[in-house]
Every structure is written in C-alpha cells, then in structure tokens.
Amino acid sequence: MAPSPCARCKVNRALILRPKNHQRLCKPCFIATFEAEIHHTITTNNLFQRGERIAIGASGGKDSTVLASVLKTLNERHDYGLELILLSIDEGIKGYRDDSLETVKRNAVQYGMELCIIGYDELYGWTMDQVVEQVGKKGNCTYCGVFRRQALDRGAAKLGVRHVVTGHNADDVAETVLMNLLRGDLPRLSRSTSIITSMPSAIAPPKASGPGTSGVIGKNTNHGITDVRRSKPLKYAYEKEIVLYAHHKNLDYFSTECIYSPEAFRGSARTLIKNLEKIRPSSILDVVRSGEDMARLVPGNEDAKRCEGACKSTRSNLPSAEEEEEGAGGCGTSGRSTGGEMAAMEAKLLHNDVASAQVLETEITLPARPRPRNGQAHDRHAHTPFTNEPPSAATSSGGQRHDRIDDDTTPTTPRPKSPTKKRSTTHTLPHPPKTQKPAQKMGQCARCGYLSSQSICKACVLLEGLNKSRPKLAIDIQLDAAEEAGRC
Amino acid sequence: MPDTLDITVEFTGGLEMLFSNQRKHAISLPSREEDGNPATIAFLVRYLCQSVMKDRRKELFVLDDTVRPGILVLINDADWELEGEDKYEIQKRDNILFVSTLHGG
Numbered sequence: 018m019a020p021s022p023c024a025r026c027k028v029n030r031a032l033i034l035r036p037k038n039h040q041r042l043c044k045p046c047f048i049a050t051f052e053a054e055i056h057h058t059i060t061t062n063n064l065f066q067r068g069e070r071i072a073i074g075a076s077g078g079k080d081s082t083v084l085a086s087v088l089k090t091l092n093e094r095h096d097y098g099l100e101l102i103l104l105s106i107d108e109g110i111k112g113y114r115d116d117s118l119e120t121v122k123r124n125a126v127q128y129g130m131e132l133c134i135i136g137y138d139e140l141y142g143w144t145m146d147q148v149v150e151q152v153g154k155k156g157n158c159t160y161c162g163v164f165r166r167q168a169l170d171r172g173a174a175k176l177g178v179r180h181v182v183t184g185h186n187a188d189d190v191a192e193t194v195l196m197n198l199l200r201g202d203l204p205r206l207s208r209s210t211s212i213i214t215s216m217p218s219a220i221a222p223p224k225a226s227g228p229g230t231s232g233v234i235g236k237n238t239n240h241g242i243t244d245v246r247r248s249k250p251l252k253y254a255y256e257k258e259i260v261l262y263a264h265h266k267n268l269d270y271f272s273t274e275c276i277y278s279p280e281a282f283r284g285s286a287r288t289l290i291k292n293l294e295k296i297r298p299s300s301i302l303d304v305v306r307s308g309e310d311m312a313r314l315v316p317g318n319e320d321a322k323r324c325e326g327a328c329k330s331t332r333s334n335l336p337s338a339e340e341e342e343e344g345a346g347g348c349g350t351s352g353r354s355t356g357g358e359m360a361a362m363e364a365k366l367l368h369n370d371v372a373s374a375q376v377l378e379t380e381i382t383l384p385a386r387p388r389p390r391n392g393q394a395h396d397r398h399a400h401t402p403f404t405n406e407p408p409s410a411a412t413s414s415g416g417q418r419h420d421r422i423d424d425d426t427t428p429t430t431p432r433p434k435s436p437t438k439k440r441s442t443t444h445t446l447p448h449p450p451k452t453q454k455p456a457q458k459m460g461q462c463a464r465c466g467y468l469s470s471q472s473i474c475k476a477c478v479l480l481e482g483l484n485k486s487r488p489k490l491a492i493d494i495q496l497d498a499a500e501e502a503g504r505c
Numbered sequence: 506m507p508d509t510l511d512i513t514v515e516f517t518g519g520l521e522m523l524f525s526n527q528r529k530h531a532i533s534l535p536s537r538e539e540d541g542n543p544a545t546i547a548f549l550v551r552y553l554c555q556s557v558m559k560d561r562r563k564e565l566f567v568l569d570d571t572v573r574p575g576i577l578v579l580i581n582d583a584d585w586e587l588e589g590e591d592k593y594e595i596q597k598r599d600n601i602l603f604v605s606t607l608h609g610g
Contacts, residue, residue: 021587032583041587078609079518188606260518260577260606261584272519272608287607291574 025050032265036255036298044265051262055087055250056095062212064248065097065180072104072178073130074169077120080184082270083259084251088182089128101128102176106168107136108161109144113276120271127269135172137164141476143483145277151486154277160483161277163475167467170245178245185249188256188294191301192286194308199286207312210305213248255301257294509533510544512599514553519608520576523560530557534595546578547571547591549601566603575607 020030021041029043035050042050059065073088075081085103092099105121107114118134125132138144141164149157173181190210197206208214251259263270293300461467462474469475514530521528538548550572554563565573571591572578578585579602580593595601 020583030583031587034584034586044582076609079606256606257577260604264517264579264602264604265582272517272605274519274522274608287575291607295574 033258033261036257036294037302039298047258048262048265051254051258052087052090052094055254056091058212058253059091059097059250062248064182064213064250065099067098068100069098069180070100070102070176070178072102072133072169072173072176072181074181074183075103075105075121075124075132076184077105077117077124077271078184079260079263079268079270079272080186080251080256082120082124082268083263084182084184085124085128085130086266086268087262088250089130101130102178103128103130103132104169104172104176104178104181105132105134106165106172107134107138108165109137109146110276111146113273117271117273120269123269133172133176135168135175137168140164140168140171141480143480148483149277151483157277160479163479167474167476169247170467173245180246180248182248182250184251184259186251186254186256186259187301187305188287188290190249190252190308191304192290194304195289196286197308203311203315206308207315210308210312212252213246215244215246253302253305508536510536510595510597510599512549512595512597512601514549514557515600515602516604517602518577518605520566520603520605523562523566524553524558532557543594545591545595546580546585546593546601549595550591572603573607575605577604577606578602579604 023029023031023043023046024040025042025046029045031041032044033042033047034040035042035047065071071088073081073085075085085101088099088101091097092101103121103125105118107118121132121134124130136144138147143151143160145157145161148160152160169181169183173179193209194206197203197209262268290301290304293304460469460472462469462477463472464477465474467474467476473481510533512532512534514532515528516524516530517528524530532549532552534544534549534552536544538544547570550567554567558566566576567573578590580588581600582602585591585593
C-alpha cells in the first residue's frame with residue numbers, strides 16, 4: 018500500500034488512522050488533534066474552574082497516565098490555572114499493585130505532581146490480600162469494587178480536594194451504555210452518560226465508632242468536604258487513540274491483570290464493543306451519543322437542569338456518582354467489564370434494586386415501576402438462555418448479569434413460581450425487603466457518613482462481616498493505619 | 506531472496522505476559538509461506554502462535570484466525586490498517602508492534 022500523506026499537514030507520512038472519522042494523520046498532527054479535542058471537551062463542558070485543585074485518579078495504567086499527561090500539557094498551554102495532584106489507591110495486593118504504583122511514582126516525578134497513595138488498609142483496615150485470605154478468591158471482587166468506589170472520594174476528602182478526574186474513555190462509556198441497555202436500566206443509563214457526577218460525601222463528624230472494630234473509615238472525616246465532583250475528560254476519546262497517544266508520546270505506563278481475576282478481561286460487553294469497532298469504528302462514539310440522547314428522554318434526568326459551573330447548587334443537580342460509577346475502576350484490573358468488576362457491579366445493582374424498591378429515585382422509578390407480571394416474567398425467561406450463551410461475545414460475566422435479571426423481579430412482586438427458573442445462585446443473594454417504605458432520600462451512612470441510600474453503606478456492611486471474623490486484629494490495624502498515614 | 510527475514514516483534518500493553526514476559530523479540534521469519542507466497546502479517550501471527558508463544562491461551566492473542574479485536578498492530582509505527590492489515594508483506598528489518606488495549610492499570 019502506498020504511504021498516504023497526513024490529512025492535516027499534507028507533508029508527513031500518515032501513521033494513524035483515526036477510528037472516529039477515518040482521518041489519516043501523521044504523528045505530530047495526531048498528538049495535536051488529540052489534545053485539542055480533550056481541550057474542547059473540557060471547555061465546552063466547563064469541567065474546571067481556575068484555581069481548582071484537581072486530583073487525578075491514577076492507577077499507572079494507560080488511561081490515567083494519558084489523562085495526567087494531557088492535563089498537564091493543556092493546563093500549561095491554555096493556562097487553566099489548575100493545581101494537579103495524583104491520587105492512587107492501593108488495594109493491597111502484593112505482586113499486582115506494586116508495579117503499577119512504581120509507575121505512578123515515576124509519573125509523579127515526570128510530571129512534577131504531588132502524589133498521594135491511599136491504601137485499603139488505611140481506609141478500611143483490610144488489604145485485599147487479607148480479604149481474600151478471609152473470603153477466598155470467589156467474590157472478593159465485590160469487596161474490592163465497593164471499597165474502591167469510595168476510596169477515591171475518601172482520598173480526595175483527605176487531601177481537601179473537591180474534584181477528582183478519572184480516565185474513563187469512550188469505550189468505557191459505550192460499554193456501560195450497552196450494559197445498561199441490556200439490563201433495561203434507563204435511570205442508570207442516564208447517569209452513566211454524564212461527564213460530571215457529584216458525590217456528596219457529606220462526611221459527618223466522626224461517630225462514636227467507625228465500621229466494625231477498627232473505626233478506620235471515620236478517621237479522616239474532619240476536612241469538611243461536602244461535595245466531591247467526578248469528571249471524565251477522556252469521555253469522548255477512543256481507547257485506541259489513548260493507547261496510540263501513549264505510544265507515540267512514549268509515556269510510561271503499566272499494564273497488568275489483577276492476580277485474583279487473571280482472565281477477567283475477556284469479559285462480555287468489552288468484547289462486544291471491540292467487535293463492533295472492528296466492523297464500524299464510529300460505533301463507539303455513536304453508542305456514547307445514543308446513550309446521551311436516550312438519557313435526555315429519561316424522566317427526571319439531571320443533565321438538562323445541570324448547573325454547568327461549580328456553583329454551590331451543583332450538589333443537588335449533578336447525578337450522584339455512587340449511582341453512576343462503574344465501568345472503569347470497579348475492579349482493580351483493567352477496570353473493564355472484568356468478571357470481578359461485574360461482580361462488584363452486581364453487588365451494587367442489587368443494592369440499587371433495594372433502593373428502587375424503596376422508591377429512592379423518585380421520578381424515575383416511582384412506586385413500583387409497574388411490571389407486567391406474567392408477560393414480562395415470560396420475556397425474561399425467554400431471554401435467559403440467550404444471555405447465558407457462553408464463550409463468544411457475551412462471556413464470562415453472563416452468569417452474573419443473569420442474577421441481576423432474576424433479581425430484578427424481586428423488588429416489585431413476589432416472584433411467580435416459575436418452572437423455568439433454573440439458577441440456584443439467586444437464592445444465595447440477599448433479597449431486598451418486600452415491604453416498601455414510602456419515600457426515602459439519599460442519606461448518609463450512619464457509621465461512616467458516606468452518602469448512601471441505606472442507613473449503613475455497603476462498605477460498612479462488608480466491613481462488619483469481615484471484622485466479625487477477626488476482632489482481635491483490630492489493634493494491629495490501627496497501628497498499620499497510623500503508619501500509613503505518613504504516606505501522604 | 507534470503508530464506509529468512511530478520512525482524513523485530515514487540516508486545517506491549519500487557520501482551521508481553523503471553524510471550525514469556527519479554528517485550529522485544531528478534532525473529533527470523535521464513536521469508537516464504539508454506540505455499541511459496543511472500544510472508545505476510547497473517548503468516549507472522551500464525552508463526553508467533555506456533556513457534557514463539559508458550560502460553561496456552563492463544564485466544565487472548567488470536568480470535569477467528571486474526572489478531573484479537575482490541576489489539577493494535579503497528580508496522581514500523583504505522584497503523585496496520587494503513588498498510589493492508591494482515592496482507593502486508595513483511596520486509597527485512599521491519600518492526601512489528603502488537604499493543605493490547607484490553608488490559609488495565
């Protein structure tokens with residue numbers, strides 16, 4: 018094939034084929050275009066305010082490394098006036114996180130940014146290694162996901178930072194949109210497409226005791242942080258281009274697989290997205306846009322009313338991050354639809370089902386989202402074998418998604434005894450209460466003060482279970498935690 | 506034409522895990538396929554699977570006889586889609602880079 022010239026400068030040889038528009042670009046033009054587009058995303062969405070301190074959720078992986086590099090470049094080029102900090106979460110998995118944290122440390126030097134590493138042990142009194150020792154390799158992802166979701170917010174609170182940016186890219190968002198579509202979960206679909214979400218951590222003054230015996234969660238609560246915003250500046254950036262940007266700019270990043278779910282990245286929606294991209298590269302952004310369009314049609318969607326600036330009222334207007342957060346970062350590994358992450362998501366979905374059963378999401382899921390019992394039950398079961406189809410496109414996590422589908426029936430109606438029901442796993446999941454409270458608002462966890470739709474947040478519930486099994490270790494943990502505190 | 510082509514093959518983005526945790530491989534690739542045609546990327550991929558890859562999880566590298574979607578291929582730093590994808594005829598001293606986008610941080 019004859020080399021073609023760059024479509025922009027018409028001089029250099031094109032090396033990059035852009036997935037979104039088939040444009041052929043040379044290396045310098047690609048880098049310039051990529052950065053210009055992120056700048057455009059930032060300015061049109063008013064993501065940042067001058068003088069803001071921003072924590073970049075950094076894993077050492079490609080997405081967060083590119084995010085840090087691009088933000089540094091743009092901050093200098095366009096004089097955003099931002100103070101950028103790297104915030105890393107250490108799940109406490111030996112031989113997995115160590116190398117990526119080394120990468121983050123190098124990045125901190127390369128980009129001249131402050132780095133703060135916060136460990137699960139410090140936040141929760143448990144490392145993932147300890148959790149796995151306790152609960153085994155199965156299901157540990159649930160813990161990791163729940164802990165991780167809160168960890169960035171808690172880390173930000175600790176640093177006194179009100180805004181965390183994450184490396185979610187277009188592929189991540191498209192994947193989330195598809196998963197929510199497959200589940201028929203429009204409210205979540207609506208939230209997942211938002212570029213900014215708000216996590217009103219609303220951290221209360223420390224209560225008498227924190228979760229379980231260690232009380233670690235309540236420890237860092239005096240910062241008065243009431244609102245941590247989350248945004249995704251790479252939301253419209255293709256994963257392919259992120260990797261190419263990292264490659265052509267010679268960025269130092271680390272790729273790894275979580276040792277507790279080594280093959281998780283083969284999962285489901287991610288495969289579907291990649292196959293779609295292969296056939297028609299624009300599909301990814303098209304799915305993202307479709308998600309946004311559908312989100313606008315969802316009753317009560319916050320996007321329309323969103324206050325663009327960081328005005329005080331954003332807190333009530335922005336979609337809640339707790340409700341939205343998934344896709345990347347649930348599980349430490351690829352942050353993709355990994356099996357583990359799906360498990361974590363399942364846990365959250367279940368949690369959400371409880372929430373919707375209690376009519377939390379007022380306008381959207383109002384009293385008992387009416388479900389035609391028979392017909393729909395039928396449908397559901399008719400689809401069951403489909404989603405269960407193993408290897409090819411929708412793979413490893415099909416089973417979990419399943420549970421979710423089954424579970425979906427529980428909040429509203431006593432499940433009709435269905436002869437086709439074959440999955441015993443459902444029984445192992447806690448069923449949401451059948452008695453429905455009239456209306457309950459998003460409140461705070463009574464133990465740690467974290468935003469939660471239930472009186473005790475998921476992390477505290479999980480911790481309670483863990484701590485019951487080893488009360489004697491609490492003192493050690495406190496010591497560890499004190500040591501860890503010196504790390505930031 | 507020599508019997509083999511000396512090329513460099515690199516694996517990054519997590520793919521190195523499937524190739525003995527080694528990023529760079531110096532490969533002497535037969536310059537002709539079994540049927541006498543010049544060696545292409547498709548041939549290289551088959552060769553890698555048969556002769557270089559010790560990991561049994563071939564499907565993490567190849568699916569349906571082609572490089573798994575989500576793995577980028579760069580031929581001398583250029584996207585293989587600009588070079589004819591797997592029909593590209595390999596030249597001596599080529600640098601072929603396989604980058605996975607599927608792994609996380």
